Amino acid sequence: MLSKENNYWFTIEPYTYAYTIDSRLLLFNTLDGSIIEENDENVINLVRETLTMNNLSVSFFEGKKLSDKNIESFISKLRDTFMGDLIEVNHSCQKPIQFISNANILDFDFKKEKERLFSNINQENVLYFLDEVTILINGNTSLTDFIKQTWLCYNNDTALSYLEMPLDLIKSIGTSLQNTNVTTINIIGSDLSRHTNINEIVSFFKTLPMNVEYIQYGNSINDYITTNIIDASTLNSFIPNTNITYIFIVENNEELESTLLLIQKNLIEKYKIIPFFNQENYDFFQNNVFINKEDLENEPQKMNDIYAKHFINLNHFGKLFVSIDGNVYSSLYNKPIGKFNGSFKELILKELSIKESSWRNTREFFPCCNCLYQWLCPSPTKYEQAIQKSNLCTINIG
Numbered sequence: 054m055l056s057k058e059n060n061y062w063f064t065i066e067p068y069t070y071a072y073t074i075d076s077r078l079l080l081f082n083t084l085d086g087s088i089i090e091e092n093d094e095n096v097i098n099l100v101r102e103t104l105t106m107n108n109l110s111v112s113f114f115e116g117k118k119l120s121d122k123n124i125e126s127f128i129s130k131l132r133d134t135f136m137g138d139l140i141e142v143n144h145s146c147q148k149p150i151q152f153i154s155n156a157n158i159l160d161f162d163f164k165k166e167k168e169r170l171f172s173n174i175n176q177e178n179v180l181y182f183l184d185e186v187t188i189l190i191n192g193n194t195s196l197t198d199f200i201k202q203t204w205l206c207y208n209n210d211t212a213l214s215y216l217e218m219p220l221d222l223i224k225s226i227g228t229s230l231q232n233t234n235v236t237t238i239n240i241i242g243s244d245l246s247r248h249t250n251i252n253e254i255v256s257f258f259k260t261l262p263m264n265v266e267y268i269q270y271g272n273s274i275n276d277y278i279t280t281n282i283i284d285a286s287t288l289n290s291f292i293p294n295t296n297i298t299y300i301f302i303v304e305n306n307e308e309l310e311s312t313l314l315l316i317q318k319n320l321i322e323k324y325k326i327i328p329f330f331n332q333e334n335y336d337f338f339q340n341n342v343f344i345n346k347e348d349l350e351n352e353p354q355k356m357n358d359i360y361a362k363h364f365i366n367l368n369h370f371g372k373l374f375v376s377i378d379g380n381v382y383s384s385l386y387n388k389p390i391g392k393f394n395g396s397f398k399e400l401i402l403k404e405l406s407i408k409e410s411s412w413r414n415t416r417e418f419f420p421c422c423n424c425l426y427q428w429l430c431p432s433p434t435k436y437e438q439a440i441q442k443s444n445l446c447t448i449n450i451g
């Protein structure tokens with residue numbers, strides 16, 4: 054039982070993320086997703102005083118402060134959600150010590166730290182940032198809205214527009230990824246079986262240590278295909294294959310419902326559902342893709358991820374796309390970083406040097422910069438560029 058006659062150490066748990074904007078405070082339990090919002094000045098000052106480099110989430114608390122009903126209520130909520138506590142000074146011979154993340158230091162200068170990090174990159178180790186590479190081996194170089202959003206390819210090429218990536222270039226890309234941290238190579242094309250050297254390509258990638266995904270559109274499945282693209286027009290002729298991961302493209306509620314029924318009916322375990330913005334289905338995206346506060350509540354997050362979202366885009370970082378002509382992109386909505394010339398090293402260094410690059414695109418800009426949930430929300434996606442709206446959410450920012 055707390056008493057106004059006693060003095061306490063006010064503590065905020067190391068797994069509690071705190072963020073303030075103006076006269077608003079957010080506390081988030083990264084273990085279970087519990088959230089507390091406050092706008093009382095005394096409560097905010099208490100938290101700000103505690104989460105500094107000097108105090109490291111532990112500060113002296115006079116019991117008489119419990120006379121303030123707002124502080125008393127806040128302490129009660131803090132304890133109920135296991136995000137903090139009051140410890141009697143008499144129970145501790147000295148101030149308790151906490152080890153906490155920089156993400157939880159309210160006076161930590163993230164802007165200065167960001168400049169320091171990107172100006173001191175170890176050039177010899179940049180290849181270890183690379184995690185996933187998508188290679189377009191045939192089709193054409195036309196960047197449609199579909200391929201920009203999904204990094205997938207439809208079979209819609211005419212004889213005049215059809216192109217192939219040379220086998221030597223494909224092998225050079227694959228060879229350069231050995232002894233890196235790349236975990237996945239995605240091989241895409243309008244029709245992979247149509248590539249003149251498809252058998253040699255499959256044989257070559259079998260020699261590499263990473264996972265290789267062959268992503269094909271339509272119902273014509275070859276032995277090496279691991280992922281199949283399905284759209285609404287082919288649902289009726291769908292034939293399941295337990296060895297394949299299915300990517301379902303949906304553009305409206307009807308297609309989404311039909312897809313979910315098909316998945317349930319065929320007991321499909323390996324699948325992804327990817328919404329496609331067609332310029333006319335904004336309401337569908339608002340209802341099914343946009344983030345709302347309920348999406349963030351009760352959803353645990355790693356403190357390291359919250360910290361990282363201040364510096365890099367967790368959706369895009371480490372991923373590159375190589376087009377048929379050898380152009381390398383971090384986002385197909387942006388200009389190519391450059392052409393592949395035997396190594397990704399210089400291309401990665403260039404990507405990291407550009408403040409507005411896809412890998413460094415964070416929620417530091419308006420209107421997200423005015424939102425309490427700025428760093429709890431996922432990093433920006435390709436949909437923000439497709440819809441041309443920087444905050445795909447329904448959260449009241451004010």
